[in-house]
Amino acid sequence: MNLMIFGAGFSGLAIARTLAGECGFAAGTTRSEARFGELRSAGLSPFTYEGGQPSPQLHKALSKTTHLVMSIAPDAGGDPLLDAFAGGLGEIMPKLEWIGYLSTVGVYGDHGGEWVDETTPCRPVSKRSVARLAAEEGWARLADQVHVPLAIIRLSGIYGPGRNALRTLEQGKARRMIKPGQVFNRIHVEDIGGATALLARQCLGGIYNVTDNVPAPPQDVVECAAKLMGVAPPPETDFETADISPMARSFYSENKRVSNARIRAAGYEFLHPDYEAGLGALWRDAAWAG
Template identity: 75%
Template sequence: MRMMIFGAGFSGLAISRALAGGCEFAGGTTRSPERFPALQGAGLTPFIYDGGTPSDELSAAIGEVTHLVMSIAPDTAGDPLLAAFSGGLRPSMPKLGWIGYLSTVGVYGDHGGEWVDEETQCKPVSKRSVARLAAEDGWTRLAAEAGIPLAILRLSGIYGPGRNALKTIHDGKARRLVKPGQVFNRIHVADIGGAAALLASKRLGGIYNVTDDMPAPPQDVVSEAARIMGVEPPAEVDFETADLSPMARSFYGENKRVSNARIKTAGYEFMYPDYMAGLKALYSGGAWKG
C-alpha cells in the first residue's frame, strides 16, 4: 500500500498510525513546515499543500499512490482538491485503487433525537455541513468516473489525547450545558484510524458512520470525566441563557442518534465503544494531557 493523506491533522495522523505496518510508503500534507515533526512522528513523509495545484514534488508522490485519504475541510470556495482534480483522478494517480473521504454526521442535520443511519435523508443545517455534503457528492462523481471505490466516513464529535473532557476540566474550561433532550454521538480518534485502516485494507466503498455506541447528553460526559478524576463537576448551566458563540450554539441545533451498524457489519470492532471506556483509557494511560 502506498498512501497519501491530504490534511494530516488529528484524524489523519491516527489513520497513519493505524496503517503504519501495512504501508510501503505513507505521505501526508500540511500547511506549515512547523508540523513536519508531528507528521514524521506518525510515520508520514510530509509535504506542503495549501490549496490549488499540487507542487511538482507532491504531484510526483501522488502519481505512485494506491490509497488516498481526504481530510481537508471545504472552505467558502468548496473542496480544494475537487478543483485541482476536476479533469479526473487517473491522469494524476494512475495506480489509485481506493479513496477515503472524512466527512461528518452533521450532513444528516436535525432529526429531533431520532436514530439515523446511512440511508437517512441528509438535510444539513449549517453552512459547514452543506459544504461537506457537496464535497461528498463531488468525490462520489470523481471516484465513479475513475472506477475507484470511495469510502465516505461520516464522523461524530472527535475526542482523544489532548482533546477531551478530562483536559477541559483540568484547564478550568469545562461547562455542563443542559438542553433537555439533547444528545450527541462521539468517536475516539483511534477508532477513526482503525475504521479507516479496515476500509482501506479491504478497499471497501460506500458510506459509513464512524461513531460510538452511546449517544448521550453532553453534560453526562463532563460528569463522567469529573468522576474519573475524583473532582467535583462544574455546575450545570442552562443552554438557553448560556454565553455561547454562534458556532457553539449552532451545534445544539442538531439532535440525533447515529447508528454505527454498517461499519460493524464491515468487520470493525470498536476499541472504545462509548465515552466512558474512552475517557477511562485516556486517564489511566495519561494520554488525556496530549
C-alpha cells in the same frame, strides 16, 4: 499499499499510525513546515499543500499512490482538491485503488433525537455541513469517473489525547450545559484510525458512520470526566440563557442518535465503544493531556 493523506491533522495522523507498518510508501500534507516533524513521527513523508495544483514533488508522490485519504475540510470556496483534480484522477494517480473521504454526521441535520443511519436522507442545517455534503457528492463523481471505490466516512464529535472532557475540565473550560433531550455521538480518534484502516485494507466503498455506540447528553460526559479525576463537576448551565458562541450554539441545533451498525457489520470492533470507555482509557493511560 501506498498511502497519501491530504490534511494530516488529528484524525489523519491517527490513520497514519494505524497503517504505518503496512505501507510501502506513506505521505501526508500540512499547511506548515513547522509540523513536518509531527508527520514524520507518524510514519509520513511530509509535503506542504495550501490549495491549488500540487507541487511537482507532491505530484510525483501522487503518481504512485494507491490509497488516498482526504481530510481537508471545505472552506468558503468549497473543497480545494475538487478544483485541483477537476480534470480527473486517472492521470494524476494512475495506480489509485481506493479513496477515503472524512466527512461528518452533521450532513444528516436535525432529527429531533431520533436514530439515523446511512440510508437516512441528508438535510444539513449549518453552512459547514452543507459544504461537506457538496464535497461528498464531488468526490463521488471523481471516484465514479475512474471506477475506484470511495468510502465516505461520516464522523461524530472527535476526542482523544489532548482533546477531551478531562482536558477541558483541567483547564477550567468545561461546562455542564443542560438542554433537555439533547444527545450527541462521539468518536475516539483511535477508532477513526482503526475503522478507516479496515476500509482501506479491503478497498471497501460506500457510506459509513464512524461513531460510538452510545449517544448521550453532553453533561453526562463532563460528569464522567469529573468522576475519573475525583473533582466536583462544574455547575449546571441552562442552554437557553448560556453565554456561548454562535458556533457552539449551532451544534445544539442538531439532535440525533447515529447508528454505527454498518461499520460494525463490515467487521470493525470499536476500541472505545462509548465515552466512558474512551475517557477511562485516556485517564488510565495518562494520555488525556496529549
